[in-house]
Amino acid sequence: MTVIRVDKDVDNLSLTVVAEFDAPIERVWQLWADPRQLERWWGPPTYPATVERHDLTPGGEVTYFMTAPDGGRTRGWWRIASVDPPRSLEFVDGFADQDGAPRDGVPTTAIRVELAEHEGATRMEMRSTFASLEHMEQVVELGAVEAFQLAVGQADAVLAG
Amino acid sequence: MLGELDDKAVDVLFHALADATRRDIVRRCIAAEQSVSRLAHAYPMSFAAVQKHVVVLERAGLVTKQRRGREQLVRTDREAVLRARRALDQLERAWRERVDRMSGLLAPDPSR
Numbered sequence: 001m002t003v004i005r006v007d008k009d010v011d012n013l014s015l016t017v018v019a020e021f022d023a024p025i026e027r028v029w030q031l032w033a034d035p036r037q038l039e040r041w042w043g044p045p046t047y048p049a050t051v052e053r054h055d056l057t058p059g060g061e062v063t064y065f066m067t068a069p070d071g072g073r074t075r076g077w078w079r080i081a082s083v084d085p086p087r088s089l090e091f092v093d094g095f096a097d098q099d100g101a102p103r104d105g106v107p108t109t110a111i112r113v114e115l116a117e118h119e120g121a122t123r124m125e126m127r128s129t130f131a132s133l134e135h136m137e138q139v140v141e142l143g144a145v146e147a148f149q150l151a152v153g154q155a156d157a158v159l160a161g
Numbered sequence: 162m163l164g165e166l167d168d169k170a171v172d173v174l175f176h177a178l179a180d181a182t183r184r185d186i187v188r189r190c191i192a193a194e195q196s197v198s199r200l201a202h203a204y205p206m207s208f209a210a211v212q213k214h215v216v217v218l219e220r221a222g223l224v225t226k227q228r229r230g231r232e233q234l235v236r237t238d239r240e241a242v243l244r245a246r247r248a249l250d251q252l253e254r255a256w257r258e259r260v261d262r263m264s265g266l267l268a269p270d271p272s273r
Binding site: 015017019040044 | 248256
């Protein structure tokens with residue numbers, strides 16, 4: 001079991017996921033700090049992420065797009081609030097238009113990542129916080145496309161086999 | 162589709178859930194309806210104060226109130242509570258999948 005705890009806080013509109021990895025903290029940090037590694041896990045295999053700009057400094061930006069099976073692209077961005085390698089990273093994640101500019105009126109998510117050494121392994125805590133239920137539902141709705149694509153992709157593979 | 166609530170309804174819903182007593186009332190009234198007077202016994206506050214909490218919950222659509230004789234019976238609308246949880250469930254799934262992919266990247270390469 002990699003995920004060791006999940007807190008869903010309906011009252012504070014936040015989701016906290018705690019995971020433990022059998023790897024050194026510097027190695028786990030690279031999953032976030034190296035854009036080539038980040039793009040291998042941020043999106044599902046059927047909806048892979050491609051990271052364009054990647055500046056993990058306070059005020060810096062990460063820009064990325066995710067490619068649908070039909071070739072369509074969904075663009076997103078992060079704005080870095082704080083970074084303390086290899087221990088913590090705080091950023092805001094949002095949706096962008098086709099030119100990569102942040103989309104107006106579309107909700108954003110505040111994400112805080114904390115890494116800590118724990119009995120020879122690395123513990124990672126990720127907390128996502130939303131401004132309102134409306135925002136949370138919109139993020140889920142926009143992001144659900146990825147999840148559906150993944151589910152459909154897996155169903156296709158099963159059917160093809 | 163998740164966007165079945167309009168903005169105002171969502172604000173009202175979350176204001177309603179932002180208070181510990183109101184959350185407790187929602188929990189108590191899931192299993193069975195309870196009278197306002199019985200709820201009032203459960204908290205160190207006046208009948209009127211509990212009555213006010215119930216009104217806030219009622220306006221948010223989380224509970225319904227029905228008059229029977231001299232009593233007012235409160236019942237939780239499970240659907241409204243579930244709607245708030247559903248969004249968090251979907252987010253949890255997305256993050257669990259991400260963590261799985263992270264683990265895959267950290268695992269020693271079997272081809273080496």
